Amino acid sequence: MCLVKGILKITFLFFLFGGVLPLLHAQNNIVPGAAQFDNYLQKLVGENVGIVAHQASRVGKTHLVDSLLALNIHIKKVFAPEHGFRGDADAGETVADEKDIRTGLPILSLYGNNKKPSPESLEGISVMLFDLQDVGVRFYTYLSTLHYMMEACAEKGISLILLDRPNPNTHYTDGPVLEEDCKSFVGMHPVPIVPGMTIGEYAQMINGERWLNAEIQCDLIVVPLKNYTHQTPYEIPLRPSPNLPNAHSIALYPSLCLLEPTAISVGRGTEMQFQILGHPKLPKTIFTFTPQPNYGAKNPKLKGQLCYGLDLRNFDRPKRIELQWLIQSYSNFPDKENFFKKGFFRIAGNKKLQKQLEQGMSENQIRKTWESDLKEFKKIRKKYLIYP
Numbered sequence: 001m002c003l004v005k006g007i008l009k010i011t012f013l014f015f016l017f018g019g020v021l022p023l024l025h026a027q028n029n030i031v032p033g034a035a036q037f038d039n040y041l042q043k044l045v046g047e048n049v050g051i052v053a054h055q056a057s058r059v060g061k062t063h064l065v066d067s068l069l070a071l072n073i074h075i076k077k078v079f080a081p082e083h084g085f086r087g088d089a090d091a092g093e094t095v096a097d098e099k100d101i102r103t104g105l106p107i108l109s110l111y112g113n114n115k116k117p118s119p120e121s122l123e124g125i126s127v128m129l130f131d132l133q134d135v136g137v138r139f140y141t142y143l144s145t146l147h148y149m150m151e152a153c154a155e156k157g158i159s160l161i162l163l164d165r166p167n168p169n170t171h172y173t174d175g176p177v178l179e180e181d182c183k184s185f186v187g188m189h190p191v192p193i194v195p196g197m198t199i200g201e202y203a204q205m206i207n208g209e210r211w212l213n214a215e216i217q218c219d220l221i222v223v224p225l226k227n228y229t230h231q232t233p234y235e236i237p238l239r240p241s242p243n244l245p246n247a248h249s250i251a252l253y254p255s256l257c258l259l260e261p262t263a264i265s266v267g268r269g270t271e272m273q274f275q276i277l278g279h280p281k282l283p284k285t286i287f288t289f290t291p292q293p294n295y296g297a298k299n300p301k302l303k304g305q306l307c308y309g310l311d312l313r314n315f316d317r318p319k320r321i322e323l324q325w326l327i328q329s330y331s332n333f334p335d336k337e338n339f340f341k342k343g344f345f346r347i348a349g350n351k352k353l354q355k356q357l358e359q360g361m362s363e364n365q366i367r368k369t370w371e372s373d374l375k376e377f378k379k380i381r382k383k384y385l386i387y388p
Helices: 002-016 020-026 064-070 142-156 199-208 247-259 324-332 344-348 352-358 363-368 371-382
Strands: 049-053 075-080 106-109 127-131 159-163 220-223 276-279 307-311
Touching: 049 064, 064 075, 127 142, 142 159, 142 199, 159 199, 199 220, 247 324, 247 344, 276 324, 324 352, 344 352, 352 363
Parallel strands: 049 075, 049 127, 075 106, 127 159, 159 220
Antiparallel strands: 276 307
């Protein structure tokens, strides 16, 4: 009876603050895992709960942590991914442990030197709740955070409940499959740049393929989405990280991030992140921009320099990895010896792509070198799909 009253209470709160109904109406009636309290709340009652969350861990306008505290769920610790619990740290910026000002809860960073939670940090936790808004790209570090949390929970015998969320890039699967010698925190698994999976499906694949240390498996429960397919358009209500401000940036991110470890700017330090590209040394064009420090980029690449380049804000939503911008930028860049930066292979997932570009291979020629590995990956992927 208490649980039923609690569910009614939280439902009332969401309606009061304009939460659930507007979200469902605006997003094709998709119901995220976090909104399905009847499917996981009973598993949290009486438990010491840890939660992996960030600023987009919401149902409607209410943060999941606040919702659970209102129901007297005992949240013991919050674990924060890259960009922090409130989502305002720059990409790559070290996120320190802290206390949440609003709730007083201890926040432990899963970035910097503590990408994998220590056994001590999990002491006393009996259930881990995982609710991060992913964008479905191999080098987006929330997938690596998922891996390490699953691994740490498996080693401590802690169940992990993953609340699935829509992925705006599940409508295709494409890109070179990561090779073993290119593994890092921006790519830990043998998957293409765009796996075409929700984070819940991806978690099942990590478990099923035994990618965790020593091939252990996590006690994993996925609370699936309702009214969702891989072709369902979805626009994330809140930016999932500081430099992905809108749906268009998220759609172009898989392709334009290949330019990050090069001399080229992809708009950090502007309000058009991952929707433009340019450099002072590229041929002069009508479109220009000048990166300056802003939210999510305290010291952007090419700060204060006038850049010439491309405005891609009207480019249609891609249905594959677009290599054309990488190829054109390299071709037009006069100082080719300084085009590629250290670590390009980590984003590319192999050491071949840079050589292929340097050799002047066409986009079609490069894509043909992915085909075999991509075909094999799709066979693996199929085993773990939840949605049509």
